[in-house]
Amino acid sequence: MPFDGGILPFIFMVAVVIVVLSVFLSFVPIMLWISALASGVRVGMVTLIAMRLRRVVPAKIVNPLIKARKAGLDLATNQLESHYLAGGNVDRVVDALIAAQRADIPLGFERAAAIDLAGRDVLQAVQMSVNPKVIETPIVAAMAMNGIEVRAKAKVTVRANIDRLVGGAGEETIIARVGEGIVTTIGSAERHKDVLENPDRISQTVLSKGLDAGTAFEILSIDIADVDVGKNIGAQLQTDQAEADKQIAQAKAEERRAMAVALEQEMLARVQEMKAKVVEAEAQVPLAMAEALREGKLGVMDYYNLQNIVADTAMRKSFGESADPGTDAHGGK
Template identity: 75%
Template sequence: MLGIIGPIFFMLLFIIGISVFLHFVPLGLWISAIAAGVRVGIVTLVGMRLRRVPPAKIVLPLIKANKAGLDVTVNQLEAHYLAGGNVDRVVDALIAAHRAEIPLPFQRAAAIDLAGRDVLEAVQMSVNPKVIETPIVAAVAKNGIELKVKARVTVRANIDRLVGGAGEATVLARVGEGIITTVGSSVDHKDVLANPDHISKTVLAKGLDAGTAFEILSIDIADIDVGRNIGAELMTDQAEAEKRIAQAKAEERRAMAVANEQEMKAYTQEMQAKVVEAQAEVPHALSIALREGRIGVMDYYNMNNITADTQMRETISKSGPAVANPSTESKEPRR
């Protein structure tokens, strides 16, 4: 029994040792690299295992790059992997750039990838430009008519400005600003409708791609719609506001007139009260004057006659001219 257990134990140890050796020494990748003509030492592969770098993610892209004729080393790929980059995507971008004859060194491709941009998509966009459609941009011409413009911007990735360059949102914002400026400087909206290419030429001449990660190839106006008459609406609103101001001022003047009228009525009533009070004192003053002999009886009668004559004249003036009584008119005798 003991004689059987010993060989089995040594066989298990041998199997475990072979498994550990094959884990740290990927012979399959080493043989594949040699077959592809890529020089990768066993020590290098073991070092990748110790540095916790999957050898397959380094060796396979290295083989791909070598077959494409690129000068890429193991240390470059491993350093990019340890920095958190996508090695396979960088190698694919380098191969695509090499095929399209676009100058793209490994350092720049790695920097673009580490910056968070898709370097392969950027290379593909350099070969095949991308069309970006702007949202509807509302602009108002000088005659007050609103125009709703939609444009298509054809851009190509600028490899040299991918690191630190602005993205698509900046390009769209600048194009929208250029459309608003161009339409706003037009005297009549009909000029814009007749020559929509004027917008494209004006906006394209402004150099809107400065500081961005793209190169603007063309700006094409896709659609123009006539919107509201903003000028007329503003004039209507202004007229309505002026009307309300005038009504408020008129109401203020009316209130002041009513207040003045009430004040005058109160003043008139006060004066009438004083007149009545003064008239009430007249008989008493006359009696005192008669008693003291300052006026005579005839003077008093003359004053009453004058007063009666004045009242009669006032009555006649109020009643108007006398109308002749038709009964008193003379009639002609019959013949």
């Protein structure tokens, strides 16, 4: 029993010490401090604890700092920590600074941090400054003055401009400007054969326009990768115009025909109306004559004389028709 009473407090104390050491070692990066000290980077233990209190991961600061010191860069802990707190990628910035130093490209920490915070890959930008990138444009179609379509595709060799990475336009602007230059050059050619015979005319004209102004790149060269002949757009436009003119003419002719039909129907309606009035007037003649005979205003002899005049008129009319040169002896046409 005395043995049991003495061992339990000892075990409890050992457990407490282990827990305290675990908490201390998890909060204070002893191994990171030793690694920095072995690399010749002096980072105080208080500084590491203060990083923990400021919710900064010490490894995100110390490891890039060790890398920078080994590369000969003079960077301070506060610089890296402030960039980390601003939401930047400290490791990428340090790698970019090392690559720029090796390539003899003037790049300071503030500029690299600003590029990183702007959302651009500063390491890729430095690498592109050393090794230019080739941007291939989509097929651009344009029409020459003779109406023939020409389809061209270009390859643009660009190099990153470190000074214009912040606020400069990206690759989409380069592609759009080159495409616009291709369309302008092809459109100013009198014949499509001129473009096919001298495709370098496109690259020279486009390159002379200074298309990299205001962008994050510097255009080194523009090479025409492919030139093809497309459709005869001029002939197609003329065909479409002729078809449209034909349809307009047909519509106008149909309108005139409809108006003529309507006018003819109106004239027929008027003739029928006049015939009806004549029939109505002829029907009134016997009634008027009977009324005149009944009232004594017309005598019998007057009536016979009137009938003789009508018969004589009919006879004269038949003689005139028989004398017509367009009739035969039997009165036929």
